[in-house]
Amino acid sequence: DIVLTQSPGTLSLSPGERATLSCRASQSVRGSHLAWYQQKPGQAPRLLMYGASSRASGIPDRFSGSGSGTDFTLTISRLEPEDFAVYYCQQYGNSVYTFGQGTKLEIK
Amino acid sequence: EVQLVQSGAEVKKPGESLKISCKGSGYSFSSYWIGWVRQMPGKGLEWMGIIYPGDSDATYSPSFQGQVTISADKSITTAYLQWNSLKASDTAMYYCARQVGGGSAWFSDYWGQGTLLTVSS
Numbered sequence: 001d002i003v004l005t006q007s008p009g010t011l012s013l014s015p016g017e018r019a020t021l022s023c024r025a026s027q028s029v030r031g032s033h034l035a036w037y038q039q040k041p042g043q044a045p046r047l048l049m050y051g052a053s054s055r056a057s058g059i060p061d062r063f064s065g066s067g068s069g070t071d072f073t074l075t076i077s078r079l080e081p082e083d084f085a086v087y088y089c090q091q092y093g094n095s096v097y098t099f100g101q102g103t104k105l106e107i108k
Numbered sequence: 109e110v111q112l113v114q115s116g117a118e119v120k121k122p123g124e125s126l127k128i129s130c131k132g133s134g135y136s137f138s139s140y141w142i143g144w145v146r147q148m149p150g151k152g153l154e155w156m157g158i159i160y161p162g163d164s165d166a167t168y169s170p171s172f173q174g175q176v177t178i179s180a181d182k183s184i185t186t187a188y189l190q191w192n193s194l195k196a197s198d199t200a201m202y203y204c205a206r207q208v209g210g211g212s213a214w215f216s217d218y219w220g221q222g223t224l225l226t227v228s229s
Binding site for chain 2: 001030033039045047057088090092093095096097098099100101102
């Protein structure tokens with residue numbers, strides 16, 4: 001199975017700052033089939049990005065994704081108060097889909 | 109509007125059986141895969157498996173193969189996750205999610221609200 005390692009585990013930033021979240025795969029993700037989800041306390045996850053760089057419907061353009069192969073990045077250009085949450089990457093290119101362990105984005 | 113509505117919270121004892129549900133509406137239920145995801149208390153997301161309600165073709169993560177059964181009844185637009193003998197370690201939140209994509213590469217665009225399962229003696 002592909003192991004996804006997200007870094008950092010926790011990211012402390014202030015509103016208005018830029019956030020860069022990393023997701024590294026133990027082997028190449030076929031077709032760049034990588035998604036990002038946001039989860040707030042007590043809520044279900046919400047799809048942000050798919051195909052590494054395509055924004056899901058209704059997602060603000062301050063969210064962007066990039067990467068291929070084994071290295072992927074989610075960038076939030078200017079943090080809004082509602083962006084503080086846990087973010088998960090997921091690869092769905094190999095037969096056994098896997099999630100990263102999550103990055104918690106907290107207010108500094 | 110696409111909606112996935114899951115059954116309510118459950119409290120069960122070890123060894124008991126359980127079937128939780130996920131009812132889809134607002135789209136062609138038979139034409140989209142449904143996935144199940146586990147989230148243990150304070151932990152991350154784990155992909156369990158998916159099912160195609162059109163023909164009930166199901167694929168499991170090796171970690172969950174033989175531990176749970178995923179099924180669907182397209183006539184009532186409902187997917188299920190079932191245990192025959194619960195363990196305390198099954199205590200978790202379980203989410204269903206509609207899968208989109210193609211070519212055997214599916215990601216989750218709409219999620220249910222989750223079903224909290226507590227297994228305790």
